[in-house]
Amino acid sequence: MADSGPGAAEAPPLGRETLARIRRSKQLYPWASSAILPSLWAVQEELGYLTPAALLAVAEELGLEPSEVEAVATFYSMYFRHRAGEHLIQVCRNVSCGLRGADELLRHLERALGVEDGGTTEDGAFTLEGTVECLGACGGAPMMQVDRISYENLDAAAADAVLEQVRSGAPRGRRSRARA
Amino acid sequence: MPEVKVLTRHFGAPGVTGLEGYRRVGGYRGLEKALRVGPEAVAAEVKASGLRGRGGAAFPTATKWSFLPQGVFPRYLCVNADESEPGCFKDRVLLEEMPHQLIEGAMIAAFALQVSHAFIYIRGEYRRQRELLERAVREAYSAHLCGPSVLGGEWGCELIVHGGAGAYICGEETALLDSLEGRRGQPRLKPPFPAVKGLYGQPTVVNNVETLSNLPYIVVEGGAAYAALGTEGSPGSRLFCVSGHVQSPGTFEVAMGKTTFRELIELAGGVRPGHHFKAMQPGGGSMQILGPQHLDLALDFKAVSDAGSSLGAGALVVMDETTCLVDVSMRLVDFYRHESCGKCVPCREGTYFESELMHRLEAGLATEAELGTLPDVCRAMDGRCFCPLGDTATWFVMSAYRMFPEEFHSHCGAGACPVRSALGAAA
Incomplete structure (x- = not known):
């Protein structure tokens, strides 16, 4: 230097x-x-x-x-050039997830967090992204990643439970696996 | 039962994600045998197996290897673990369940090709899978299964896990090479092909995770045994991902050429109860639509190609009667718009145009005249883009339009999606 x-x-x-x-x-x-x-x-x-x-x-x-x-x-979508929320939530809405309720999941998260797709919560805890690549969890659709960890087969209650777990800072349990 | 077990035969065995557990099920016997019989004998078995690339293009693996110019070193092997095709998650399953099977396959290929550096390019989104893989690579180094002297012999090969950072285009092999060299992931002009001038300007082979994971079996059991699992035109077995409107989505390994789409869908529990099959996408987001008339086709390269589509990356997306094909097309063209690297005009502008049109159409706002521009735009893209991304961005939407023209026309000026309206706004 x-x-x-x-x-x-x-x-x-x-x-x-x-x-x-x-x-x-x-x-x-x-x-x-x-x-x-x-x-x-x-x-x-x-x-x-x-x-x-x-x-x-x-x-x-x-x-x-x-x-x-x-x-x-500036080319790769996973690099941030601005500070995002402490936790990044990404909802896959590609075809396999779309067929199994990804839009409803995203709408639920928007309501639960009080932000729109692409926004960050006021306390800076969460950024919500609903425009991402297929995240390779089509067997567990609908799904989201939080901080690049996948949570699959989500309904509203399951998504709320994940948010609660992340908020509380508890160690995140067994991560979901693709069904083989 | 159409299911066969090659890649998946030891899934779930105790400790099989680790080195000890993998050794207990016969792991690394293929690499040991490869080192005994020599590079030419390994290449001959791969040729006899008829193995074709599992990343989507289905190019014969032995032929790809044979393009390396003789006597030019160093050479490189790149393992394509940038799985990002919509509907596709088989490489992820292979990485999670049997990371050592991939490492063994990669080292067998590296030995057959006499490379000194092999790279595994894994997509950035697969964070957990990368951690699992890195742990397995460390175990392999400790046991001298890779590194400067493999199994104590003269040949050595470094194995490096390289993480991407979010770019579908990096699954295209020349974009992968640019990305690995530390550039924006944009495709290269071919020729020269990577076999002649690839990574760092040297001869390079890029093979998919599933392709390489087959090699331990092929070396141990013989290429002929592998080929005989399938048919002459479609040898071996293959891991298919089934998703969408089926009861039990997942991955299923089946015999190529001998299994039909209907049987594969049955393995996934069939279409969800109370609904019926409408259409399917047989090879991931890039491939053309097939309808009910194609359910009894075999998972055979030629049969599917004759029907106007492709097995692509081995991802079958099943859609029932509640599906709006305009909506599905819109999601796919949005994806391609997002992932277009921007290098060539037909793709960069064409995906933008497609996406704007499909959004207006799905909302019931587009006119017949606007819909009429779709085939023109797609014609200006297909076969005129720098790489397959832009070409394939037209395939699903155009094939769906041709197979279900009324569904597209019924959206024009409807003010809302008529398929959803007909479902009583249940969706």
Whole structure:
């Protein structure tokens, strides 16, 4: 990092553990650029979203142009460039889920949380997304993911129970599995 | 019983998600045998098995391998675990139930192709599956089943799990390579094909999770035994995902070519009680609609192709009489609009146009003249896009329009969805 200039007095954008993860990723691949996606995951897991300063720090660590890192950060739908709610709820509404009540599930969640599709609750606890890729749980439709953990075969009561569990901070129980 | 067990025969065995449990059911005997018999003998068994890619394109695996130019190293193997086809969740099941079966299959392929680096590209949404896989890979490293000296021999291969970050297009093999190199996941122009110039500009094979998970069986039991499970044109077994309006959605492994759609739907408990079959999508969101007249077709590449569709990625979505096909089309074109990478105009603009039209049609607001533009837009896309995403964004909607034209026309100017209205607003 530059040791002078306007940003020098500020806290470094990334924690030590994140930097270590980025450096380990860089070792894994024949090209350093392959480490961009894993590095951005490490950043997002630390900060919750990708800040401009963090993108610059990743570019510097990997020896790449900032534009190369930013191009990746803006392409993939799972990277956030703004702070979202503490917990992310995603409802799959593709065909298999749509045939089994995904729209009703989304409407129920909108009512239960008091937000519309795409919104974040006032307390910042939940962001609700109803426009996502098929989440690969068509055998357990309708479903939602909360923080990338799948909950399947949901009716309104089951969805409420998940929200309650997440709110209470209780360890999340056995995650649902696809039926084989 | 049309069910057969190759991929799924040890599902649920005690501890089979871990290395010890997997070894107890004969795990890694295929890799040991592969190292004994040599790369050519492994490739010959794969050829004899008639195995075709299970990611959707059904390209013969041995042929794909044979395109690698001789004597050019390093070479790479990429395992495509970016399963994102609407209706498809079989790779997820394979990752959850038998991660070591995939690792063994990947290492067998890596040995047959003499690669030194293999990558498993897994979609970002499969967080739990990635954790399971990474744990299994660590076990495999500890037991020298991958790493610098596999099973103490001269050949070594690193196995790296690489997580995506949300992009359907990265399931397309050249977009996967760009993504793995650290770029936006956009497809490449072919030729050169990945076999000649793939990852990092080197010869590369990209194989699907299910494809590779078959290899331990093929190496141990022989390619001919695998082929004989199915028919000549559709050898082997296959894992089908059945979802939608059936009683018990799930994955079912059946003999290729010998099982019919009707039998597969029966395995999933049949259409839900009190309702009857209307239509199905046989290969995931990208494939053309089939109707009641196709229920007794075999799960056979040619038979389904002759009927104007494809088995695609092995996902069967069943729809009963309560389904509005305009609504289903709208959901699918929305999906393609969301997932279009933006590289080529026909896809980027075409999916936008399709989606706007289908929303107006489903709401009963579109006119006959507007509906009349649908075939023109789809003609401007199909076969004119840079990669199959844009082509396939037209297949379901156009095939549904051709098979159920009245349903589409009845929406024009209706002010609401007439199918839902007829159901008494029950939906």
